[in-house]
Amino acid sequence: MSLSKWPAGGERELALLREVIEGEHWGGHHPMVGRLEREFAAFCGCAYGLAACNGTVTLEMALEALGVGAGDEVIVPAISFISTATAVSRVGATPVFVDIEGDTFQLDPQRAAAAISKRTRAMIAVHFGGPMADMDRLKSAGLALVEDAAHAHGSEWNGRRAGSWGVAASFSFQNSKVMTAGEGGMLTSNDEELLARARTVGDQGRVAGGGWFFHHEIGTNYRMSALQAAVLLAQFEKLPEQNCRRARNARILQEETQGVKGLCWQEVPPAARVHTNYLSLGRIDSAAMGRTRDDFQRALTGLGIPCTAFYPHTLYNNPVYRRGGCRVEPCPVSEACILDAFWLPHRVLLGSGEETRAAAAAIWQAAGQ
Numbered sequence: 001m002s003l004s005k006w007p008a009g010g011e012r013e014l015a016l017l018r019e020v021i022e023g024e025h026w027g028g029h030h031p032m033v034g035r036l037e038r039e040f041a042a043f044c045g046c047a048y049g050l051a052a053c054n055g056t057v058t059l060e061m062a063l064e065a066l067g068v069g070a071g072d073e074v075i076v077p078a079i080s081f082i083s084t085a086t087a088v089s090r091v092g093a094t095p096v097f098v099d100i101e102g103d104t105f106q107l108d109p110q111r112a113a114a115a116i117s118k119r120t121r122a123m124i125a126v127h128f129g130g131p132m133a134d135m136d137r138l139k140s141a142g143l144a145l146v147e148d149a150a151h152a153h154g155s156e157w158n159g160r161r162a163g164s165w166g167v168a169a170s171f172s173f174q175n176s177k178v179m180t181a182g183e184g185g186m187l188t189s190n191d192e193e194l195l196a197r198a199r200t201v202g203d204q205g206r207v208a209g210g211g212w213f214f215h216h217e218i219g220t221n222y223r224m225s226a227l228q229a230a231v232l233l234a235q236f237e238k239l240p241e242q243n244c245r246r247a248r249n250a251r252i253l254q255e256e257t258q259g260v261k262g263l264c265w266q267e268v269p270p271a272a273r274v275h276t277n278y279l280s281l282g283r284i285d286s287a288a289m290g291r292t293r294d295d296f297q298r299a300l301t302g303l304g305i306p307c308t309a310f311y312p313h314t315l316y317n318n319p320v321y322r323r324g325g326c327r328v329e330p331c332p333v334s335e336a337c338i339l340d341a342f343w344l345p346h347r348v349l350l351g352s353g354e355e356t357r358a359a360a361a362a363i364w365q366a367a368g369q
């Protein structure tokens with residue numbers, strides 16, 4: 001089965017890249033980087049944006065700018081990419097791993113609230129797979145909320161976009177993301193001072209108007225290059241249409257796979273209905289399907305639909321956290337998902353309706369039904 005290529009670029013990416021390359025400056029202080037910051041932040045309904053070299057350091061900058069450090073705890077979901085947790089560790093704080101909900105795959109608000117201790121300073125909510133985590137319930141915990149919006153470029157909670165809910169939000173433009181320059185990241189915030197502090201961290205301790213060789217803090221270089229910004233501006237132009245296309249095809253995929261015994265797609269509450277469809281996430285009840293998750297995953301991949309058998313372990317079961325340096329709350333749902341969940345990448349949803357129906361047919365076949 002032929003699927004849409006991802007990443008995908010074309011004439012627009014090349015034209016903007018040429019504009020940069022023909023100029024005399026390719027670095028992070030190029031006007032295209034500033035333009036991407038302003039336009040992407042505005043798209044998120046947010047006042048300020050800070051472009052960076054990836055979506056890991058954006059999390060680190062957010063925590064550092066918030067003043068999170070040694071002695072502090074930060075609540076994170078037990079299921080995510082490793083950066084969500086290591087960002088906490090790298091600023092000297094302790095990640096507290098909390099369970100997700102089995103139907104939405106999002107951080108469980110009730111368990112998160114119950115995990116708060118005297119040392120808890122912040123919470124990172126991942127909008128896992130594209131739909132946003134429950135912003136109302138998670139915010140009601142009263143902690144500084146950082147959105148890990150690496151999957152959620154244009155996702156909404158009750159009509160308001162990801163990136164505008166937390167004290168800060170972190171986006172990734174890594175190779176697999178719904179807009180990409182191979183690598184890249186963006187921090188958004190409505191807090192001007194917080195974003196200025198983050199910028200100082202990632203721009204060698206410089207302050208606005210303070211001069212190139214004047215370093216006011218121990219910073220580092222996390223800047224996005226103009227080459228990345230050029231590609232991202234072109235990708236950004238296509239994002240709204242691609243988000244709509246994936247949403248249309250996701251509906252087709254769901255309709256066409258209704259009735260597959262033992263297959264359960266990620267549940268999306270009405271408030272999170274508009275989202276990127278970055279991952280098509282599901283769980284397999286192997287007794288009902290008559291196939292194990294791994295058999296299903298291998299069969300589907302063999303039929304030309306790339307299917308990943310979820311993460312191999314919860315974040316706290318990675319070698320780095322098996323050695324300690326974290327607090328782990330009971331996570332029975334996360335443990336179960338490790339064994340029975342799977343995802344399809346978003347390029348499965350980037351083709352025509354007919355191609356999506358063919359993907360659905362492959363799912364029936366992989367399920368042995």
Ligand SMILES: Cc1ncc(COP(=O)(O)O)c(C=O)c1O
Nearest residue numbers: 054055056081083150172173174
């Ligand atoms: C949930 C989540 N957070 C953070 C990141 C880190 O982003 P990056 O690869 O741009 O550093 C990723 C992705 O790769 C991710 O999936």
